[in-house]
Amino acid sequence: MKRRILQAGQATLAVSLPMPWVKRFKLKKGQDIEVEEQGSSLKIKTAAMTEEDSAALNVSSLHPISTKIIGLLYKAGYKKIKALYSPNKTVIHRGKEVKEIDMIKNTFDHLIGMQLWELGKEKNENYAMVMESAKVNPKEFDNTFNQLYLHLIHQAEQVYEALSLNKDIFDEAYLAERLINQTADFCTRILVSFGHEEYKKTLQYYNLIDNLETIGDRYFYIALEQHENKTKINKEILEFFQKASGFIEESSSIYRKFDFDKIKSLTKELDETIKSYEYKIRKSKGKENLVSYNLYSIFLELYEIIEKLYFLNYDYFKE
Template structure:
């Protein structure tokens, strides 16, 4: 759709709004619009006139999907979620039994910007309504993104120290994993509803956030398996894990302060880590240690993927 620019007064430039769009959102003189500059594009949103996105879930027959359904609706950007459930019914979640009600409460605790607005009994069970309490802003992304890196780095340190003889409890590691999920889910919600401030990088940053959350899952699963099976890693395996932990901090620097030298150094360390892993895997290790090595290998692979992502995010560095 093309529009001609008109001039009003000595300096003001004006573009008319499409009439069908204005009618759809009942716009009139005096209404406010949200303008968002995205490179050579200008995004115009009738935020005050748009009806909030709503979803209705009946979990009484799909309770095994409870966590995934709620968290994904949140990440997509729904502002109101109505849930039918059976409060006292128990399901398995993250290796433990928990009731519908306790799981929903637990989920809401890490859905930044959403609260339980209403809860009531019905003949078939109960209904709970989640609502967004404040309008999202793309300016909040940077803070949440930094928190994601911070929590992931802490989790990596936490798990590594556990193997070095400074044990941590499951609840401590579980809490750190929740903080990682909270930060990553909030980042994805902002990206899905507001986009990234540099619109050309939205998909790339989305991939980066998702990959960081997946690395957190691997650390969490590594800890749970080792704690359950009472696995001890040898010195070589611990040294490799500690070295990989440093890569998370290096990725943060690459994303925010990219340089050819830092990229080359990171690439060399990745190659070295894969070689170290091959040596460890070929040694005489226990079945349980080998399983732990699979988690470490997955973390290493995802760090390598993020190396490519750091290039894409800093693509303008290679412009003539």
């Protein structure tokens, strides 16, 4: 629907609210409402709608996906998340046996801008609740996204070096993946709450964040495989790992400062690398291990990242 902008004072512009919406939420003159910027759009919320910013889930019944759902609720923008749990119950979480409440606390600690607010019991059910402690600021997106890239670059270099030296770095990889996931989730929370300042790019940023986080997961699985099975990596595969690390760093550089010649060159080199790696896989006749599979997945995610970098710079092609 269209609304005409009105002059409501010497330095104030106003837009009227649709009456059916006003009546639905029983709004009155002088009542406060929430107004949030979402790129080129504005989102208006009543107090009643703001109350919907809380969510609850039963961790026991949803395990092993419960922590993922907590993360999804956080990314969706909820300001309060209540997790119901069973006292003294133990679960397997990220390869370790822990108490359910400790798993919840660990997951809550992962949520940037949130803090554990309350532990209690309601209707004979124990719960832990986390609450937003700092408002999400859309101006934080660019710095946070760049930080996500830096975490991933560090992780890629870390895993490559460890494989070269046949070194177990599971604990370091675990922390690196946690940083990547934390930063990716916070970026997504900003986008869900406000969109990107260039709103047409919002969806591409969602997907780009997912690509970067997925690469981080793949590197973690590689470190996990090395930790559990002491998989030896030959020199040829190590060279592919070195290329992957370089591709990530180069794509980050192009993201920060778009260069058409550089992205063309990177696209070509990545395409040739993927074809070369596919040939190696076919030649191995199914003898490849999980490390090789995850490395191949990293190359495919990188190619998708390149496609999104073209989109984010669509103005370059404007006549």
